[in-house]
Amino acid sequence: MLQVLQRALMQADPRLSRFTPLPRILSFDDFSNGMSGWTALTGNYEETLDNVLPAFRGMYAPQLSCATHWDTGSHGGLSNSYALKIATRSTRGALNLVLKRLTFPEVCTIQVEFYAAAKPEANELRLSDRDVGSFGILLDLQDPDRTEAPGRRAMPHLKYRNARDGKLIQRWQYKSSVESPHQVGTTGETRSHPHFADEGWQDIQDGHQILCYNELPTKLNWHYVRMAVDLRSMKVTALQCNDRHFNTASIETMVMPAWPNLACMLNICLFCETATDKRCFYYVDSILVSGDWGHE
Amino acid sequence: MNEAYTAVIVRGERWEGDVETEPYEAPWARECVVFIRTLESSASGPSSAQVLISPDGIHWAREGSRVELPFHAGGVAFAKLTNFGHFLKLRASIPTGAWRKVMVTLALKG
Numbered sequence: 001m002l003q004v005l006q007r008a009l010m011q012a013d014p015r016l017s018r019f020t021p022l023p024r025i026l027s028f029d030d031f032s033n034g035m036s037g038w039t040a041l042t043g044n045y046e047e048t049l050d051n052v053l054p055a056f057r058g059m060y061a062p063q064l065s066c067a068t069h070w071d072t073g074s075h076g077g078l079s080n081s082y083a084l085k086i087a088t089r090s091t092r093g094a095l096n097l098v099l100k101r102l103t104f105p106e107v108c109t110i111q112v113e114f115y116a117a118a119k120p121e122a123n124e125l126r127l128s129d130r131d132v133g134s135f136g137i138l139l140d141l142q143d144p145d146r147t148e149a150p151g152r153r154a155m156p157h158l159k160y161r162n163a164r165d166g167k168l169i170q171r172w173q174y175k176s177s178v179e180s181p182h183q184v185g186t187t188g189e190t191r192s193h194p195h196f197a198d199e200g201w202q203d204i205q206d207g208h209q210i211l212c213y214n215e216l217p218t219k220l221n222w223h224y225v226r227m228a229v230d231l232r233s234m235k236v237t238a239l240q241c242n243d244r245h246f247n248t249a250s251i252e253t254m255v256m257p258a259w260p261n262l263a264c265m266l267n268i269c270l271f272c273e274t275a276t277d278k279r280c281f282y283y284v285d286s287i288l289v290s291g292d293w294g295h296e
Numbered sequence: 297m298n299e300a301y302t303a304v305i306v307r308g309e310r311w312e313g314d315v316e317t318e319p320y321e322a323p324w325a326r327e328c329v330v331f332i333r334t335l336e337s338s339a340s341g342p343s344s345a346q347v348l349i350s351p352d353g354i355h356w357a358r359e360g361s362r363v364e365l366p367f368h369a370g371g372v373a374f375a376k377l378t379n380f381g382h383f384l385k386l387r388a389s390i391p392t393g394a395w396r397k398v399m400v401t402l403a404l405k406g
Contacts, residue, residue: 035299040303063321066323081323087318
């Protein structure tokens with residue numbers, strides 16, 4: 001009865017009706033009231049910024065954007081005038097990643113749903129559909145401090161590889177290979193690892209999907225993406241993009257022994273990467289994080 | 297309550313010669329204070345950065361404000377901006393042979 005009522009209330013709310021959340025909503029951002037806790041990532045450092053790993057140095061702050069273009073003006077969002085914008089630098093392979101930092105209230109299934117669109121910078125009057133390299137989502141998770149088995153840090157990585165070397169690829173991928181951590185500084189207390197690096201990604205089974213690029217770099221169509229992770233197994237249990245529900249059985253999670261001071265970590269990370277010497281942008285209209293805890 | 301957001305757009309980069317920051321879009325912000333903090337500096341030469349504004353993040357015009365880069369480590373300089381037309385960036389000129397390592401922070405409110 002409660003579930004029926006909850007579902008009916010959500011379906012009557014235009015802001016929530018387009019989502020399919022698990023019973024408890026942990027976070028819902030449509031960027032109509034600000035940045036809502038989304039922030040830039042920096043690589044770990046000690047004493048000086050000089051020991052930030054190179055892969056992190058190009059990252060900078062997210063933007064609250066009207067998706068404004070030179071030819072048509074503000075595109076706006078799906079929900080309102082604003083969207084979160086993640087922008088890369090204008091160097092081939094440049095990646096930017098922004099995140100929201102939480103902890104999970106209970107070991108359960110966590111689901112992230114969002115409406116997003118990726119576009120290249122519109123600084124050329126041509127199609128430009130092979131300029132965005134990739135865009136995606138990763139979670140940074142760690143077991144609670146008291147577990148029967150040795151604690152794990154787990155980082156499910158999922159991305160849509162759009163293009164490489166001037167060729168469309170249009171395929172969903174995952175990454176499970178662990179990048180070796182680098183010691184940062186001299187105290188032995190700080191490490192860093194470029195887990196998002198472009199090496200080691202593998203194709204998801206039947207993961208080819210053609211998205212709606214829409215003819216010009218200044219036309220922007222929102223896409224629905226949903227992923228879920230079971231915090232008990234740290235396995236991806238759902239990946240959906242619009243009408244496609246992908247088989248997650250073959251998706252492996254990047255797992256390593258627990259790191260210090262990260263117990264119950266739940267970081268939601270969104271990123272994009274450019275395939276050419278041109279900025280690319282990942283716009284996120286709205287994002288909802290939910291879980292199935294506390295209903296026994 | 298107003299939205300406020302502090303965006304670090306340059307984090308410890310070494311500036312030499314002519315450099316530009318990444319464009320930053322802030323259509324919601326009515327005001328911005330651009331802070332430049334020097335982390336390290338070479339021994340020679342005054343340096344400055346000018347503010348550029350844009351309607352689209354691609355085509356730029358000089359806004360007119362200029363920030364002298366602090367010479368000493370820890371020094372902070374700023375420019376106060378309003379009505380900046382949604383996109384901002386900085387263009388700095390460092391004299392030949394000189395360099396600055398800086399933080400650039402936008403304190404935005406709207």
